[in-house]
Amino acid sequence: MVLLSLVASHHELDLAVLERLSSDTHAVGHEIVGAASSISGAVVLATCNRFELYLDVDDAAHTPAARAAAAATVAARSGYDPAAVAAHLHAMTDTDAAEHLFAVASGLESMVVGEREIAGQVRRALTAARRDGTTTSDLESLFQAASRVSRSVEAATGLGSAGRSVVGVALDIAEQNLPAWADVRCVLIGTGSYAGASLAALKSRGVGEVRVYSPSGRARAFATARGVRAVPAGADLADELAGVDLVVACSGAAGAVLGVDALAEARVGTSQPLTVVDLALRHDVDPGVRELPGVRLVSLHTVAQHAPAEHAAVVAARAIVQDASYAYEAERRVREWNPAVVAERTRVLGGLEAALQELPADLRDERSERSLRRRTRAALHAPTVRAREASRAGDTAAYATALADLAAIAIPAVQPA
Structure with a gap:
């Protein structure tokens, strides 16, 4: 098995490119697994600033073909x-791929270093793969390890404990043009997990009034469950912005929910400043609204x-991530290489037990049999340890030698008492 990751993020690409790459992510994983027989599993991680594929490929020789199949699927x-x-899509394999995912899950590759939301997004990516039937035991192990590393990083460095997030930084920026938070009147666009995080951030700052608007009509249930009001279903969003100080948009709808002309018309006759926070990758709000008088985007x-970002904490976090990736890859090799070791041990020990069972009961001696089992296990012990240590270190030559030593151990001859 080879772990292959294909990564595109805000570090290298414009967000508009990421938006297009992330189209129909719910279908991509299943289609990639069906695109090449060498790909047995796929997990898709798509957020507001990254698009990443994690693939379980059967052999290193097949990674170029797997990469091409994945690219063709995303292109379609x-x-x-x-x-x-x-x-x-930047390609990484094995230890590098694991280290990257561990860093992502720990918030080290985010726009806001140490952000909290990404750990949940990593968990949800695995859950989606389970639902779609595209995960494998190796991908399960990888993503579960990423969640553990994320918790270790936060516990050891404090990254994420301050509640930093994309939402938090956006509201810090927006605050410069707003009245006191208790006096802010806000419309929240969206009802997904990101909208939930945004509403929690608004409440933590003491925002006086929040109304929820949903392009899909789910505002009432979302708002009722969280103790806020909903914009009535079917209402025109622009009409609902009269007297509003802040709009936070994160619905992820296909296309802009609030356009320039609609907002311009809604603002006729008012000079009240309006701050619009658009956290949707696909732009809930037309970027052109920043040109309207009194509107800040x-x-x-x-x-x-x-x-x-705090340099010292980030350096410490990256050290934890790197150590964890090496340890993960070592244990993965042990799991992958161990079946051959187990097979040799089973051949010897199983053969010994079979031979002992064939002896007539009156010719068996319990003390002699225990001694024979003990000597056999002692003979198997050293090459078994060497094989597993070589697996952990990735030393193929030492592993092959230890495995050959195990193969050379004959089934002990059983003599009647």
Whole structure:
């Protein structure tokens, strides 16, 4: 098995490119597994600032074909040329892929270093793969390890404990143009997990009034469950913005929910400042609204320019991530290489037990049999330990020698008492 990750993120690509790559992510994993027989599993991690594929490939020799199949599948969904998709997706394998995912889950690759939301997004990516039937035991192990590493990083460094998030940084930026939080009137667009995180951040700051608008009509249930009001179903969003100080948009709908012309018309006759925070990758709000008088737009690009990071904590976190990735890869090799060791041990010990069982009861001696079992296990012990240590170290030559030593051990001859 080879772990292959294909990664595109805000570090290298414009968010508009990431938006297109992330089209129909719910179908991509299943289609990738069906695209090549060498790919037995896939987990898709798509967030507001990254698009990543984690693939379980059967052999290192098949990774180029697997990469091409994945790029072709994403291209068909995004409308990009397959060659362009392949160029956008940076490939990593095994230890490098594990280290990258561990860093992502720990918030080290986020716009806001140490953000909290990403750990949950990593868990949900695995849950989605389970639902779609595209996960494997190796991918399960990898993503569960990533969650453990994320918790270890937070416990050891404090990253994430301050509650930093994309939402938090966006609201810090927005605060400069708002009245006191208790006086802020806000409309929240969206009802998904990101909208829930946004509402929690708004409440923690003491926002006086929050109303929820949903393009899909789910605002009432979402708002009722969280103790806020919903914009009535079917209402025109622009009409609901009269007297509003802040709009936080994170619905992820296909296309802008609030356009320039609609907002311009809604603001006729008012000079009240309006701050719009658009956290949706696909732009819930037309970016052109920033040109309207009195309107300030805070986007993911704005967040990226203002995101903080603490150098010492990040250095310590990366050391934890690197150590964890090496340990994970070592244990993965042990699991992958161990069956041959087990087979040799089973051959010898199983053969011994079979031979002992064939002896007539009146010719068996319990003390002699215990001694024979003890000597046999002692003979197997040293090469078994050497094989597993070589597996952990990735030393193929030492592993082969230890395995050959195990294969050379004959089934002990059983003599009647």
